[in-house]
Amino acid sequence: MTNMTMVEAINLAMAHELNADPDLLVMGEDVGMNGGVFRATVDLRKEFGRTRVIDTPLAETMIVGTAIGMATQGLHPVAEIQFMGFVYPAMEQLICHAARMRNRTRGRLSCPLVIRAPFGGGIHAPEHHSESTEALFAHIPGLRVVIPSSPLRAYRLLLAAIRNPDPVIFLEPKRIYRAVSQPVDDNGEALPLDTCFTLREGSDLTLISWGAMVQETLKAADHLKQQNVHCEVIDVATVSPLDRRTLIASVCKTGRAVIVHEAPRHCGVGAEIAATLQEHCLLDLKAPVKRVTGYDTIMPYLRQELRYMPSVERILSAANEVINFGS
């Protein structure tokens, strides 16, 4: 078992599946010779050759549309979109085709493809390199949206995404690409999709998050523990379809929930979770469900981006409001 970062674990998962699955292809801008701008595909071309690890022309509509065509032929393309902010030209292909091919042909054709894209703020990047728009994809029936928050879960969720017979949008929180290392065993074992991960158990308050914000959320849980508030921390991980059961069970137990995400609040995935909780936990709730999110503004450029993103302080302030509700 080797200690590795999230981006290394993602690379390892692709290498594992390139070995195991002769139909797997990796494609995208700069994924070959350069190994991807974040090095997620580093050395894959050397090992698997340029027919399986493909540098494409610069055209996202083409990348995703071509991946769809390949997938209908039974290939398993893993296409990288260099940054989430550049996936929008491909939205037509994703919404009108990838998400619908199975349904449209009543199962005759399908789209076993993965779109990988780094996302999220905090790395001091230029405009369009920092947003979190997972809700756009989560709103589309027929797409799965998966977001890992640790190296091990990245490895095992990417394996699951690749092996899944339907299109998966695999969003990689780039701020923590290299922030944490942990031992990852290259055993080819996938995690289930559509499952939340309970990272900490607690009885007073459920903190719900995903992606890079899981780090902030865990730090907040540490602080709260010193206040004698025991948090249950849940990494949602599969934003769509949601594992509502785990979320409901936790909040029915703790009676309190704070949802933390980087994306804007309005119509964010947090809204869907909050609605679910009030539908199922109303009588167990001791306080309104709170959200700590990015503001409903354009993500500021790098000088102000940390003002935009949820901080430990903002999470703590929301948690304390919830804890002290009514008293």
Next chain:
Amino acid sequence: MKQKYEFSVQSHRFINSAGKALMPLPARYADLQLLEQAYEQMVLIRTFDQKAIALQRTGKIGTYPSVLGHEAINIGAGLALHQEDVFAPYYRDLGIQYLRGVSFVEQLMYWGGDERGSCYAKQPEDLPICVPIATQFCHAAGVASAIKFRQQARAVLVSGGDGSTSKGDFLESLNLAGAWQLPLVFLVSNNQWAISTPRYLQCHAETLAQKAIGAGIPGVQVDGNDFVAVHDTLTDALTRARTGHGPTLVEAVTYRLGDHTTADDASRYRSQEDLKKAWEEEPIKRLRLYLSSQNAWDEKREQALLQRCKVTVEKAVADYAAIEPDVPTAMFDHLFATLPEDLHDQYEELRRQTQEASHD
């Protein structure tokens, strides 16, 4: 079978890499004043460029895309434009923007992550830098349509890289420009690379200029390291656009002498030999050699110029350093013409938090 259509692509070059004129220069360059001015601007741009890279290395600005090797294209285009024209840039157009009135301080603010860098105090109409590749081509077609609609004698210049020509936005705009005969000039800075993707993987066509043929508009290639070729060709193309003679595509062939941006390491994917060869073609040296051969330049003038450039750039850096960061609530201020009531609470929350943080 009968031949339906045949095409060829012209390539323009006046001054070679040794600084020799390959043919008599067009009349507009006869008195050398324009060339001296161009040379000085190219050196100024390179001076700023080197400084910007250094500022990124010390964390004073964010990711920055160097224009090293693009100076002749930048200054050639900038000097070909008229004030009343409109320019739609991409991110490697520092010199064009500078000549359009976008200050170095504004550039540093923009690359330093401050939205106010796109305010362009001295440039009311040009579009801001477009980060999503090729999207600016469509906007430029729209600007050109507005100009045509109002029957104005103005041109639009839109600019992008070799990689951008692979995207639908480019081809769709080119097609429209032909169909509607827009007063629009497409400038493609072909620097051989789109990050690590070499030109030949981008497109199988021999030239990028020939993409114009499919849209029924003229396409020409120029030596992008030769100021005269760039300036002369763009001057003619813009004149045609202003006078109702339709669009042109100009492919300027150069080489990206720096990394893609400060976040890139080009040594991972290209050889030192190729880079060394490309340096022999670089635009500044060749114009200096030409001017020297005309007795219009010497070491004394060179030293004086370098000194002036240094002063200008240092002044801009100092002015930039003195600028206070914007207030965080500015992220709400320009979202809509007026802030919707629904957002007042979030605005207040941010304002409160900012105040608390500044009291810590």
